[in-house]
Amino acid sequence: MRLKGTPVSPGFATGSACTFVAQELAIPRYAVPEGERAAEAARLEAALAATTAELHAAKESLRGKVADDLLDLFDVHAVILQDPALLKTARDHIFAGGLNAEYALERAVQTVAAALLASGDTYFQERVVDLEDLHTRVQRHLHGQPSVMAVPCGEARVVLATNLSPSETGNLHHAAIAAFATEHGARTSHTAIIARSLEIPAVVGVAGLMAAAAADQRVIVDGVNGLVILDPTAEEEAEYASKAEAYREYRRRIEAEGRREARTIDGHVIRARANIDLEDELHTAMAAGAEGVGLYRSEFLYLQCSPNLPSEEEHAALYTRICEAMYPHRVTIRTLDLGGEKYFHKVLEPEGQNPVLGVRAVRFTLRHPDLFKTQLRGLLRASARKNLAIMFPLITTVDELRACLALLEECKSDLEAQGVTYDPEVPVGIMVEVPSCALTAEAFASEVSFFSIGTNDLIQYLMAIDRNNESVAGLYDPMHPAVLKCIGHVCEVARARGLRVSVCGEVASDPVMTPLLVGLGVTELSMAPAALLEVKAAVRNLSYEKCRRMARRALKAGTGPEVAEIVKSHARAGGAGRQG
Amino acid sequence: MTRRELVISNRLGLHARAAAKLVQTASRFKSQVIISTHQMSADAKSILGVLTLAASKDTPVVLEVDGPDETAAVAELEALIVGRFGEE
Secondary structure, eight states: OEEEOEEEEOOEEEEEEEEEOOOOOOOOOOBOOGGGHHHHHHHHHHHHHHHHHHHHHHHHHHBTTBOHHHHHHHHHHHHHHTOHHHHHHHHHHHHTTOBOHHHHHHHHHHHHHHHHHHTOOHHHHHHHHHHHHHHHHHHHHHTTOOOOOOOOSSSOEEEEESOOOHHHHHHHTTSOEEEEEESSOOTTSHHHHHHHHHTOOEEEOOTTHHHHOOTTOEEEEETTTTEEEESOOHHHHHHHHHHHHHHHHHHHHHHHHHTSOEEOTTSOEEEEEEEESSGGGHHHHHHTTOOSEEEEETHHHHHHHTTSOOOHHHHHHHHHHHHHHHTTSOEEEEOOOOSTTSOOOTTSOOOOSOGGGSSOHHHHHTTOHHHHHHHHHHHHHTTTTSOEEEEESSOOSHHHHHHHHHHHHHHHHHHHHHTOOOOTTOOEEEEEOSHHHHHTHHHHHTTOSEEEEOHHHHHHHHTTOOTTOGGGGGGOOTTSHHHHHHHHHHHHHHHHHTOEEEEOSGGGGOTTTHHHHHHHTOOEEEEOGGGHHHHHHHHHTOOHHHHHHHHHHHHHOSSHHHHHHHHHHHHHTTTTOOOO | OEEEEEEOOSTTOSOHHHHHHHHHHHHTSSSEEEEEOSSOEEETTOHHHHHHTOOOTTOEEEEEEESTTHHHHHHHHHHHHHTGGGOO
């Protein structure tokens, strides 16, 4: 029997079923005499505390196995449980109304759920599911039957359940779980996110699952196509055994190759580096095979120090740690890019109507040379290992670049006077994200050692769109020929001068864009660590020569959809074979 | 009482994770913390209250903190909101 659901975590698995049907808990209703109400309230508080402890344990059991921001989800649930409004309403029902703890809690939860539903906002309506999940857990504690999802040891089992709360999903990795499927849930549910993170194949939203499933029956979970097959035939089992093996082989291959450089089939090497905001992302980046950091956004240091400014020593210490961790790979640090749509800090002046076009990035730092020089001296102090590069954002004119370089020279003299060692040849580059800079790249080429194309801003400025305005989001098209012409021109200039040219915008992490960027002449791609394995795998399937020809055709196109068609036919012709 | 006018500037607004951080921070202080939009006010120590504010990106909010540790509380809450709750 085949049931269709939503695939939320890829992979294939076969095993015998372990079923968990959500028990409808009967909520008792009785009156509590006045003298016992304090004890009743204490009973409720104890159940809330026990549930909080359960969440905390589930969170700790996942620490280090999933990204830290996923762990935050448990905190969301914990603060819901500790909510004073919820507790106060329930206590009022106990003390004033004489209700028992179970009923008082149910009433309080209903009040809050109604308020969330009344907000008319999908996001808040989804929180009702969380609230109800938590409610059930607390009720189980009140009933003296805390939820225990025990999965028998031994053979790998497929877990089939009405629904799994994030903490229950978290507990699953202890046991031999091959996959799971649930009757409820959606792609964005916390459970799905954690399943992907743990790499357990999963399908959710399988209508009719629990009515059809029986304990211990054979089950196949197809987390790629969103299928659950109950009592599969021998042919189906054989088919899925080979699919599972092929998938494992694919993962093994891209992981094993991850650390090796990304080289096209005709031997052209593309450097794959990581975009990083926070120091603790470094180990994820290294595990994913990052060949250095292509973009370190230094804004976070300013925010961490807010309302104060980071000192030269704080700058130097942070950058030194990053350079040491990445050595011998290169670490490119972007100088402060506060302003625009980005992070706020007290040092910023009040902005006009359109901050994206106003005083931000070097436009700001050049007006505050003391603040700028503090960062530049910090950068130089961290450069002694010779693997640090400095990058200036939002450069619009050559004069701006020269002003930045002049300040850098002053900083070098300062350090020399103090006898501090630094790299006198420290590579300096610019972010190419303003059309004026892209179109006159040759004017900058003799004064820098690399270009890094920031496509997010470049596209926004080229297409005259505000990225946060959904009404014009449709105009945001990385494949528009105007975008390709700018990237192509910068690459031409870089190639003639023997400079490195990197792309560090979101397009660098999209494997569909990879052949186009390689064909245009980009030599480095810098992206979120999570995208590295797949983009490197995409590069290994490409022919550099074919990409060059395809990019030339794309540059002659008149519209974005025409370019998309050219890219698609190139992929179909085997120019970018991807695992499908 | 200390009062501070701020703008929610993170992309997702005061969604659950950001709201949880706000509530956790507010709950560390003894002072009473009220957060308000033009439409309504909520106890900043109540996630459900904060969530029902439905403050999306660019919503102006007012923090009113009253109590023995109000100065420190305002500073931390302001850093959190201005720092976009640590989101990108």
